[in-house]
Amino acid sequence: MKAWRVHENGEPRAAMRLDEVPDPQPGPGELLLKVRAANVNFPDALLCRGHYQVRPPLPFTPGVEFCGEVVAVGEGVTGHAAGDRVITPAALPGGAFAELAVVPAAGVLPAPPALDDAEAAALHIGYQTGWFGLHRRAGLGEGETLLVHAAAGGVGSAAVQLGKAAGATVIGVVGGPDKAKTARDLGADIVVDRTCEDFVAVVKEATGGRGADVVYDPVGGDAYTRSTKCVAFEGRILVVGFTSGTIPSPGLNHALVKNYSVVGLHWGLYNTHDPAAVRRCHEELTRLAAEGAIRPLVSERVPLEGAADAVQRVADGTTTGRLVVVPG
Incomplete structure (x- = not known):
């Protein structure tokens, strides 16, 4: 072969x-x-x-x-x-x-x-990562605001769709006009082109200054650092990966003062520690696909x-x- x-x-x-x-x-x-x-x-x-x-x-x-x-x-x-x-x-x-x-x-x-x-x-991996991250780790609730970095990419696009399926308001951050159109087509309520817009300002304006309840970050680097400036009281920053190539060093004093959580996700560990949950998630994803909520x-x-x-x-x-x- x-x-x-x-x-x-x-x-x-x-x-x-x-x-x-x-x-x-x-x-x-x-x-x-x-x-x-x-x-x-x-x-x-x-x-x-x-x-x-x-x-x-x-x-x-x-x-x-x-x-x-x-x-x-x-x-x-x-x-x-x-x-x-x-x-x-x-x-x-x-x-x-x-x-x-x-x-x-x-x-x-x-x-x-x-x-x-x-x-x-x-x-499999992208949507399982999104589902476990948003639901098991970050506890995304209906009516909350979800900020998704790299919203037009493979992992980010899954988070946009899963966030909308959960009843969240989704703000997607992308790099360039073509990716902005993709994020809108995926269902993002607000799209920010980071090449010419400040996502921190957009998030604050869209939420009346409150900030994003959940930040889905597969990028790391500056995306993570700036997200700490627009995360809500009791918000959750979900660390999914570091496609920027830079692993940030969280300021734990900042998390203390602003009262937010930094939550890690390594989806592969569920295959070892809770394989039954992986199968339950697959059943849920299959249902959402059948209903047309995700694709x-x-x-x-x-x-x-x-x-x-x-x-x-x-x-x-x-x-x-x-x-x-x-x-x-």
Whole structure:
């Protein structure tokens, strides 16, 4: 089969190489899946660079989530059959940017019928992150104000839709007019173009000076620092990631004086500590997709040969929504 592999760490476009490798075989408790669509995530770039919290042995295949079709079932696996359409995290070092992949059966979920392969591939990590972050960690309530950074990106776009589904007023921060239009189309009530507007001032004006109840921050750096200037009394700043490349150092004295919370989210830990909650979340996301309340924004479907370029563009921050690799 064909599979992209990283033989030496570096920038995705240079580090990824399309190789011909033997077809993998499922072991006990595993499934062999045909990759129907693989979503591109910022962690794929971090994996290529060797900067992710997980560092698989070289060479490895990046691609951390995908929609697939069951081809073969390993010993001891029940509840799955050939032909089933599913979504799952990948099992590194055998990632999703390949024609076939083997994954543990325990983490496999049915693909929502309301979504096509590319949309389903983009649902799992981004929307689970958004749902656990907004509901389990930040306790977003109906009628509250949610500020979403990178609102036109893959993670941010999911938070915008989930915030609207929860009955919040959503203020989206983006970089540029094209991304501003995308955020509006996603349902954001107010959109701020950070290249020419001050989101702190906009949030204060929109909330009568009270500030945002919840801040969803996958960016870090200056986005986090300035968010502390417009977070409400008893507000929650949700730390999701650091796509800016800068990890901020919170001023805990400021959190004390203004009475807000800084809340971290590492969604992957739920797979270990509370897998039943992951499945309950998937059921809720499937329901919301069926009702049309959420739908992953897939801006591009690229062939397998274009995977390295797609990962590089996501790393460079030049994309909107989701890029999805479709092996064909």
